[in-house]
Amino acid sequence: MIRKALAVLLALGLGLAQVQYATWDGTRQKVDERLLKAFSEATGIPVTYNLIPWGTYWQKASAMIAGGSTFDVMWMNLDNFPFYASQGALSPIPLSKEAQAVLPKDALALYTVKGQVLGLPLGPQVVTVYINRKLFQERGVPIPKDTWTFEEMREAAKKLTFVKDGKKYWGINAMDLQIDSEYGMAFYYSNGGTGLIKRVGDRYEANLDEAFRDAAKKLLDLIYVDKVSPGPQESTLQGYQLFQAGQMGIYVLGSWMTEVWKGTPGLDWAFAPLPVMRKGLEPKGVYSVHGLVVPSPSRNKEKAYRLAEWLTTAPQSQRMLAGAGLMPTLATQYRSTYLQAFPGRNAEIVFKQLPNMVVRHADVRNLDNLPEVLDALASAMNLAWTGNLSLDKAIEKARADMNALLSKAKPLW
Incomplete structure (x- = not known):
């Protein structure tokens, strides 16, 4: 010293x-x-x-x-x-x-x-599913540890949506899962998606295929059909605030949210697996x-x-990060230290699914107008997520707007 x-x-x-x-x-x-x-x-x-x-x-x-x-x-x-x-x-x-x-x-x-x-x-930074174990237990919902299907997650969200003592409890935060976001795309890739932009010869096109539409519909239905997620005007609190307050059963976002949960007294939370979207396909999440x-x-x-x-x-920095419950650069080498930061919270599932995860848009990162292309996609899909346009029309608009921009796209290197 x-x-x-x-x-x-x-x-x-x-x-x-x-x-x-x-x-x-x-x-x-x-x-x-x-x-x-x-x-x-x-x-x-x-x-x-x-x-x-x-x-x-x-x-x-x-x-x-x-x-x-x-x-x-x-x-x-x-x-x-x-x-x-x-x-x-x-x-x-x-x-x-x-x-x-x-x-x-x-x-x-x-x-x-x-x-x-x-x-x-x-x-x-891994797209991660969190659950409120207290709510799961109170509502008689089986706690997922190793695997569950999207249908099982949906049914759980239904049981976790209720009113008690004048307070509304929600099943899941589907408003945060807009299909083009990294959180929504975890469901898209798990549904067999291969990438939202494809190369055709020396040009690029939007690839909003059936895997994209099907995953988007399943997520949107959580809001507008099953009504297990607050819609655009249904809560003054954001999803993470509802989860913090014990008023949401399932929350999907990034692995960095553990810092928030650790600072929330009385919150009985745990990690849960990404759901299986289609029979025969392993969950394929997203990490940034x-x-x-x-x-x-x-x-x-x-x-x-x-x-x-x-x-x-540096070993010191990697140990400090993992010990604080944050994924270090050398994540696999410091796996045991990371797991020790979350005893009894099923943190093992994060490492189990990590090898199958992908970085979204990794193969087209060097397109000169990729930010504009992705903005066009986000704007169109937001119309569907906010209930202002049907999903099919939103996809049609996104495809047209993306292709207009992609026709001019050139690699930066």
Whole structure:
């Protein structure tokens, strides 16, 4: 401890510049701050934590394009990465031999362009099913541990939807499961979907096939037919707030929500499997891979490289993340530590289904107008999800709007 303290004091005495770290994910703020403190103690490099709300984060990121002042290490997602990479806004990250040996190759490839590593992958953020065990038990619903079908999940949601003492309880958060979102697409891929955009020769087309329509209809029916999910105007609380309050039985979102559940006294929650959508098909969920990038205008590149590599490969950082119940970059190596963070909550199911999960749109990430194509899809499907357009007409509109944009699409590299 004395040696670490001296290292920090020496760094400060030499006027060592603060490395500026930026993220939009406030759910893990306490963990991130502990990580940055541990890095500073280990290296003598001071780091400042910056939490930027999602709504303004990308405005800050645009400074990278203009070459102005920016942060030194920033969170990046795969939807925005191709644009910043194509603009030369990201600095290539030199990796040590140790880092090259342990970083997961598939995830690293997502942030590699023409042989240059432009981002280091954070841990997989997995689309996850959570259940309220107390409600399941009170309503006599079997608790799923290893597997269940979509029909079984639907029937459970029906039993979990009721009114008690003037308070409405809901079965599931289907409004959050719009089919084109990463959460909805977990059901689409599990239904046999292969990707919403396909390549035909040297051009691209929308691929809104029967697997897409069938999965979308099943999810929409939870809202408008079975009425086991609040519709657009049926609750003043969001889905996660209803689950927190003990008023929702099944909740589907990302693995990062464990930080929220852990901070909710009295909530008896557990992990549950993604449902089987079709007989003979294993659930095929979705995970996102956010990354750490170093903007080209950074004035602290060498220190930024060290921080990014430490956060994604150092045994200390990986243990701290897994011990806090967050998936580290080296998730499989720290599986036991992660499971110990959730005793008795069926966390094993996350690792059981992880090998079969996919990154959505991975094969078309480098299309120059992919964000606009996906926005067109989201806008059309939102009309169906809010009850303003039939599903078939929404799909027809999405297909036409997507194809108009895809006819002009070109690979960025």
